[in-house]
Amino acid sequence: MVGSETAATRELRSLDPSLGRRFVRLTNRVFVAAGYGVSTFSFVVGDSGVVAVDAGGSPGTSAEAIAELRRHTDLPILGLVYTHGHLDHTHGATAFTDENPAIEIWAIKPFGTEGRFLARNGADIALQRSLRQFGNLLPPQKKINTGVAPSVVSGNTPVNVVPEPRIRPRKRFETDATIRLGGVTLAVSHNPGETDDQVLVWFEQDRVAFCGDNMYRSWPNLYAIRGTQYRDVRGWCEAIDRIRALDPHHLVMGHSLPISGAAEVDEALEVYSRGLWGVYNATIEGINAGKTPDELAHEVRLPDDLADHPLLREYYGNVAWSVRAIFSGVLGWFDGNPATLNPLHPGDRARRIADLAGGADVLFGEAAAALAAGEAQWAAELCDLLLALDSRSDEVRALKADALDELARNMLTTTGRNYLHTYAEELRASSVGERAAAAGR
Numbered sequence: 001m002v003g004s005e006t007a008a009t010r011e012l013r014s015l016d017p018s019l020g021r022r023f024v025r026l027t028n029r030v031f032v033a034a035g036y037g038v039s040t041f042s043f044v045v046g047d048s049g050v051v052a053v054d055a056g057g058s059p060g061t062s063a064e065a066i067a068e069l070r071r072h073t074d075l076p077i078l079g080l081v082y083t084h085g086h087l088d089h090t091h092g093a094t095a096f097t098d099e100n101p102a103i104e105i106w107a108i109k110p111f112g113t114e115g116r117f118l119a120r121n122g123a124d125i126a127l128q129r130s131l132r133q134f135g136n137l138l139p140p141q142k143k144i145n146t147g148v149a150p151s152v153v154s155g156n157t158p159v160n161v162v163p164e165p166r167i168r169p170r171k172r173f174e175t176d177a178t179i180r181l182g183g184v185t186l187a188v189s190h191n192p193g194e195t196d197d198q199v200l201v202w203f204e205q206d207r208v209a210f211c212g213d214n215m216y217r218s219w220p221n222l223y224a225i226r227g228t229q230y231r232d233v234r235g236w237c238e239a240i241d242r243i244r245a246l247d248p249h250h251l252v253m254g255h256s257l258p259i260s261g262a263a264e265v266d267e268a269l270e271v272y273s274r275g276l277w278g279v280y281n282a283t284i285e286g287i288n289a290g291k292t293p294d295e296l297a298h299e300v301r302l303p304d305d306l307a308d309h310p311l312l313r314e315y316y317g318n319v320a321w322s323v324r325a326i327f328s329g330v331l332g333w334f335d336g337n338p339a340t341l342n343p344l345h346p347g348d349r350a351r352r353i354a355d356l357a358g359g360a361d362v363l364f365g366e367a368a369a370a371l372a373a374g375e376a377q378w379a380a381e382l383c384d385l386l387l388a389l390d391s392r393s394d395e396v397r398a399l400k401a402d403a404l405d406e407l408a409r410n411m412l413t414t415t416g417r418n419y420l421h422t423y424a425e426e427l428r429a430s431s432v433g434e435r436a437a438a439a440g441r
């Protein structure tokens with residue numbers, strides 16, 4: 001029912017207590033800062049210095065984590081290694097360079113490739129889509145958490161800032177490196193998954209694996225709806241197996257709390273691997289059976305025994321969108337059906353369907369009835385036909401906005417919820433803008 005709290009909303013809210021701020025002493029030498037901003041970052045303490053793994057997303061909260069570290073050790077932070085180039089893992093680094101301007105910042109050579117690709121193609125809309133996905137522009141009552149982190153508050157995740165020169169990595173490696181600083185030895189290796197620049201950091205002494213964003217407590221974001229290049233899903237599956245092969249006793253993920261215990265970590269990695277391979281293999285099988293992305297997005301599911309596993313709930317990523325990404329990543333946009341090679345223009349198609357239905361007003365009545373009956377997706381699709389016809393635009397935009405809000409409330413995937421709610425607000429604002437323009441004419 002419109003306005004009431006849905007099961008999806010309740011489930012997401014129930015995660016709040018686990019997403020709060022914790023400074024975890026993982027082993028005698030490893031401290032993990034979780035809930036200091038949206039990402040998780042760590043400190044490995046040696047005999048004469050500290051090496052950090054990732055820097056957090058905001059200098060203020062990263063400085064607070066460093067202050068917490070200072071309750072345990074006075075040793076200087078000599079090094080920092082980035083697991084990948086996303087800003088929520090790097091932008092906090094000025095807190096580290098403020099403390100030690102000579103800090104060694106390490107990263108793999110193809111660092112920040114995802115952002116550079118969008119920039120090189122002038123894909124400016126990626127910023128607007130990113131703001132929608134993260135819900136930066138939503139009022140607080142329309143945001144919950146992201147499932148793996150507290151919700152983005154203004155200034156928390158700077159999605160649109162250019163990294164400062166001070167936090168650029170100066171120690172670069174091709175594929176592998178051994179970092180030896182202050183009595184800490186870390187083995188770093190290329191482990192492409194969420195991004196091509198993802199690395200695995202291994203602290204063998206305490207058997208701690210730092211896996212960056214290749215894993216967290218949610219179905220992973222195999223495709224980001226803000227718009228990214230294909231994230232090679234087969235490669236991502238292999239990346240999980242590479243972590244598991246190390247037999248880690250502790251697993252520190254790019255978001256959410258770490259997992260400890262050899263058996264617990266192995267089980268978590270087994271579940272994650274099987275979930276990812278299951279969806280990937282089922283999609284490839286469906287592709288080879290000649291199915292289209294639209295069909296596969298509805299048909300491919302997680303293996304039955306994993307569907308409700310807490311590590312694979314669709315809080316941040318979404319299985320259906322992953323399936324579409326695998327299809328287009330492997331074969332490109334053409335779904336294989338020749339009728340879709342040159343479909344009618346959406347306006348032409350809408351006109352023919354309206355004629356068939358008995359006119360645009362009939363479609364509008366059907367859309368309103370569908371929303372009232374709880375068929376919000378159908379309502380939104382009918383609204384799109386009407387928008388393509390430019391018919392009763394103001395009312396249609398308002399109806400579509402209500403349908404999107406209803407879809408959002410029932411969606412578990414937070415990126416999608418945020419996107420739908422934000423888009424609904426944009427539709428309402430565009431109607432207001434058009435009325436104002438008409439009044440001024």
Ligand SMILES: [Zn+2]
Pocket residue numbers: 039086088089213254255
């Ligand atoms: Zn991240």
